[in-house]
Amino acid sequence: MIRILAILLALAGPVSAQDDPASAALAAAEQLTRAGLALSDATGGRNRVAALTEAVKGYEDGLIAMRDGLRRVAIRQQTLEASLDAKSAEIGKLLGVLQSISRAPAPLLLLHPTGPTGTARSGMIVAEVTPALHAEADALKTQLQEIAVLQVLQETAEETLSLGLHGAQNARTALSLAIQERTDLPQRFVEDQEQTALLLASTDTLDSFAQGLEQATLPGPENTDALAAKGALPIPVQGQILRGYNAADAAGVARPGVIIATRPRAIVTSPTPATILFRGPLLDYGNVVIIEPTADVMFIFAGLAEVYGEVGEIIGSGAPLGLLGGSSPQSDAESTGISQSNAGTQSQTLYLEVRDGQTPVNPATWFAIE
Structure with missing residues (x-):
């Protein structure tokens, strides 16, 4: 054809x-x-x-x-x-x-x-x-x-x-x-599942969980590649910024991260080599993946439907972290009409937060948000 x-x-x-x-x-x-x-x-x-x-x-x-x-x-x-x-x-x-x-x-x-x-x-x-x-x-x-x-x-x-x-x-x-x-990825440490369960049970916010996770994990080595690309890292999923850093949502709630609108079943990838610190459901964020690209820095990706990898694994740049939710139609012919906007098909969202030490920072510090 x-x-x-x-x-x-x-x-x-x-x-x-x-x-x-x-x-x-x-x-x-x-x-x-x-x-x-x-x-x-x-x-x-x-x-x-x-x-x-x-x-x-x-x-x-x-x-x-x-x-x-x-x-x-x-x-x-x-x-x-x-x-x-x-x-x-x-x-x-x-x-x-x-x-x-x-x-x-x-x-x-x-x-x-x-x-x-x-x-x-x-x-x-x-x-x-x-x-x-x-x-x-x-x-x-x-x-x-x-x-x-x-x-x-x-x-x-x-x-x-x-x-x-x-x-x-x-x-x-x-x-x-x-x-x-897959069995050939290097592993920096082995997850203590009991300690993770206790941490999950004792926290009621993403901020407190991230702080507890940082205290419970020895900092990794400095990643010179990530530091060199600081401010120019690609966003982890193809989409558009729906809500900026610290911008309030319809309910007036502001979060120290950005929300990216994307398509159903979109793949989320790591923008740089990193260590997986956490993966799994967390509070009301859905599935969350937290990676450490360099010492004392965390990238938090929340709202996934499926997550990949194991805690402690060292992953490479572009490694898959998971998939967004939603379901793709069997046929997208209906989405080709001229009245259908591109944004109309971006029904899923990914929350991206960056923490430097104990403090959330604007993701634009690390990512090419534009």
């Missing part, structure tokens, strides 16, 4: 520009294909986890690009159809003139009832008008070709998105299994 679309785009000529909606949707379809190949090629131990993580990200990026491209396709198709409808009377006259010119014998076109002068004038008029008529016909042909391409894209959108969603789900499942089978 991608090859067919590529041929249609090539035939359409100017509509295959890099910023054209059809080209964008085709590029997204190719991105989903590459993610599928990455999933097929993911093999072997620790590299398998990394490869599967990249495959999940590839599917997520491809699905986002495909939805955006198809929304642009829908807008472009409606614009072209509205333009053609508005010019329907002009198009009818144009076709009538072109047909009459093509059917009339050439000698008759050169004769005029008023004689040689009228014939000369009519010849000059025809000479001037004909190129404009042909240009208008060519423009009409280009628009009709573009509409044909856009219609094919719309017709194949549901199948393409369904395959992408199915592939993404398979990649997430394979990733979960690969992490369960």
Whole structure:
């Protein structure tokens, strides 16, 4: 199907520009294909986890690009159809003139009832008008070709998105299994589950839990890579900042972190090598993962549905930490309508808090929030 679309785009000529909606949707379809190949090629131990993580990200990026491209396709198709409808009377006259010119014998076109002068004038008029008529016909042909391409894209959108969603789900499942089978990660310490249980039972806020966890854990080594990237670390999930640092929510509650809006089942990854200090349910935050990127610094990720790894493990940059909740639809064809905004599909949120020593700090100190 991608090859067919590529041929249609090539035939359409100017509509295959890099910023054209059809080209964008085709590029997204190719991105989903590459993610599928990455999933097929993911093999072997620790590299398998990394490869599967990249495959999940590839599917997520491809699905986002495909939805955006198809929304642009829908807008472009409606614009072209509205333009053609508005010019329907002009198009009818144009076709009538072109047909009459093509059917009339050439000698008759050169004769005029008023004689040689009228014939000369009519010849000059025809000479001037004909190129404009042909240009208008060519423009009409280009628009009709573009509409044909856009219609094919719309017709194949549901199948393409369904395959992408199915592939993404398979990649997430394979990733979960690969992490369960992983045994080669270095481990800085072994969790004292009894001590963790006591700490959970004795705290009623995230702040007090983080302070207790820090006191119960020996500080790790300094991570020069994390310190060098301070202020430029990527946010752990693809999304948009919904609420900034210390911004109050609808209930007037302000939290010393940021809330990131993202899509259902989005993958959360570590922005830097770190040690896992805690993973599991905590108070009303859902599943929480706390990592230590460098000595006396904590990154707290809250609101996950699934969490990966074991406490004490040293993970690498880009390592998967878990998945957000929600459920992806079997088909996203309904989300390609022009009335559907990109933000409308970002139904899940991740809470990100950064603590330096005993104090929460603005995550923008470490992350490229913009």
